[in-house]
Amino acid sequence: AADFVLAVVPAQHLRASLTAMAPALRPGQPVVLCAKGVEQGSLALMSQVLAEAAPQAAVAVLSGPSFAAEVARELPTAVTLACPDADLGRRLAEALATPHFRPYWSSDVIGAEAGGAVKNVLAIACGVVEGRGLGRSAHAALITRGFAELTRLAVALGGEAATVAGLCGLGDLVLTCSSLQSRNMSVGLALGRGQSLAEALAGKRSIAEGVASAPAVRALAEKLDVETPICEATAAVLAGERDLDEAILGLLSRPLRSEQEG
Incomplete structure (x- = not known):
């Protein structure tokens, strides 16, 4: 055995x-x-x-x-x-x-799992930023604000903030959101360049876990009353509920607040 x-x-x-x-x-x-x-x-x-x-x-x-x-x-x-x-x-x-x-x-x-699950959704969003040509500043901002969402959800689930600040959270997020070897980021890149989700997934032999996890992450955040605007917008785009430009505008027009508020 x-x-x-x-x-x-x-x-x-x-x-x-x-x-x-x-x-x-x-x-x-x-x-x-x-x-x-x-x-x-x-x-x-x-x-x-x-x-x-x-x-x-x-x-x-x-x-x-x-x-x-x-x-x-x-x-x-x-x-x-x-x-x-x-x-x-x-x-x-x-x-x-x-x-x-x-x-x-x-x-x-729990902390290790939360980091791995949420980063796949955020990687799709980072791919969209790349595909839309929104720049490195936007890319860095999305990773940073996405990490805040990841941390809030992990803590709400019972994980520790220190855990997701390590390899299984921040480390995995940085890698997945910074390389087109990432299946999830490559899907977002295709979406950002104007392809449909079906076109972005066509011909791929490997699984982009973020596509399947996005609606579940959104539902879990809603259940726990955790604010995850980037994950929510990504799930809405993947579900065809919102187009990309509408989702981007929605994120950029959110009320100004303290960085620590969320």
Whole structure:
């Protein structure tokens, strides 16, 4: 039997995969969740999906700024390995570590998951900024204000602000919002250049998790009464409820306020 399982399945398909896998999992067997997203309908984070589909498993979350192609090429990469059991988290980090792949362990599973889920939605918005040619200043502002949204939602869910200020939040956000290797940013780029969502997704063999997670992130923020205007506008554009120029104008015409207010 495997010492632990890496669940590398798209977020919206994780429940079905874990349900099928559950009979083969022994009590306490660690399942390391690598998907980043919020489940549509249930609005569950991936650890909550695991708890329902395979409650006998021990949960861990692997998240952070990492492109699979770079990991495969053994380029230096650092990530967060979150696990509520500190000793298990340390052992999993040691098992996954290589000279080129460095996991830092944390006990804040919720914070690690929130960072990974929200950054995919924000990356689509950053792609739109790039595609519309709105400039580097707008790009930097979107990352910064997006990080504020990410932090507010993570804390409302029960995560810690310090966690999302690390690799699994800020680190992952910066990477995903700054490179066209990002599937989510490339979708936003296509939208910003005038393509429809169907055109932006056509021919892509890989999944842009932010497209599926955007409506769930918006609904979760509404449920928790957390202000996330960038995520909300992105979800509205993806759903066809608002066109890009209307969404951009809406964000820029929001009332002025203290930066700390939100």
